[in-house]
Amino acid sequence: MFDDFLVRAMLASVGVALAAAPLGCFVIWRRMAYFGDATAHAAVLGIALSLTLSVPIFAGVLVVCLLMAIMVSSLTGRGFAMDTMLGVASHSSLAIGLVAVSFLSGVRIDLMSYLFGDILAVGHMDLMVIWGGALIVLGLIVWRWSGLLLSTLNSDLALASGFNPKQEQLILTIALAIVVAVAIKVVGVLLIAAMLIVPAATARTFSSTPEAMAIIAACLGVFCGISGLQASYLMDTPTGPTIVCVSAFLFIVTNLVVRILPLNGLTKKNS
């Protein structure tokens, strides 16, 4: 069954969605959306370095993303705001990565497949890397849940309860780097942030607790992954962007329905 490329593609998108959507909740709560974007851009530099040094893409991307995140975190606050540092790091690593790739004359690479993903070419090895990374991220989130949540809520409350907010921030940064590294094959560098944020943003509408939001986000992510893959098969469209289109469509529809339904209720009562 793993020999069918469509089955492998489906498993890959489910794996990425399961890890990305709950992590995306923290990205939303902590207002780190731009951070996720910047980490994804740094991945281009990671890809270039991996190809130059002939190491697995996953490893190169992971290292570069972590380095960028740590550099941004440590330079922030010394006269630079977080978004300034992110802007510098994100776009320079994207540019350096694109320039570096152009030097690789000996290697034939399809840059488009890294920018927008190549989910239909997912192999057995890719599948193992994706699920390994996804399980590590999910494990980190479940294991550190209380500390992560409390640090997100208020760092003083976290400190008073014996948590170290800086350590929790580091855990989130590592999880983010892992998700970016495993998601490249599925949706590509440019659309990873969408996998993180869109299902979580859709889930916010239906959630009264943080746990509910994370679980609903994961379910929505998996649903969008599977239905996006089917839609791209039927319509012969690029798979990564189709998955993101389905998520965005769901976000728009749920928000419209939530805005319109109470209004209907009101007019019915009035009439």
Place this chain on the structure above:
Amino acid sequence: MLIKCDKLSVHFGKRKVLSNINLSVNPQEIVTVLGPNGSGKTTLFKTLIGALHPSSGVLKKKPGLKIGYVPQRLHIDETLPMTVKRFMNLPSGHSANTVADALDHAGVPHLDKQQIMDLSGGQFQRVLLARALLGNPDLLLLDEATQGLDHRGSADFYRQIASVRDKLGCAIVMISHELHVVMRQTDRVICLNGHICCQGKPETVSDSPEYHALFGLDKESEAALYLHQGHHPHTQTKQPSYV
């Protein structure tokens, strides 16, 4: 002795915010810290809970000391859905009865299903108090916990604090502007202005020249200011937060 500061100093960069603080808190004692804006009250608290590190001096805590902390102001991002019940069970779970009792002690029963976002400032402050009571703390730290409460509310709140001390047997250190309101409930008052200006029983402190010098008041204008603040709560200046 629950907690002891010995010649404690705290710097922000080159600026000295607290210098040479000698302070100890005994079990079941209620201590009120008074001081003008920028006198380092919040800094002292953040040092006590470990959010800031002293640049010199020693901070000793009784081994296994449990601190309940009620922060001054808390912003909860509206993107984070959170019911009162879930908030009370963070980071560790408690039985429904324990949570209900704590909310009851703090004067906000039946709020558990509400979203934190929808609470008024006063309600939220009481939920924070209830949450701080859950772990049966040895020491309760309250950072201007009556912000957002009216005078009657403040007085009720401080009576509640005194009864919490009697029931749970914890020591309480609180920051307040309102010596008159807290006077009856407090055992010891500490006047802070970068250093400890004076300390002692509330009656002694309110009569001391250091206290009047610190707040720039004589007795009559103090009463007038107190009344004035009563009618115009919006004219009260807010303590800047440093972190």
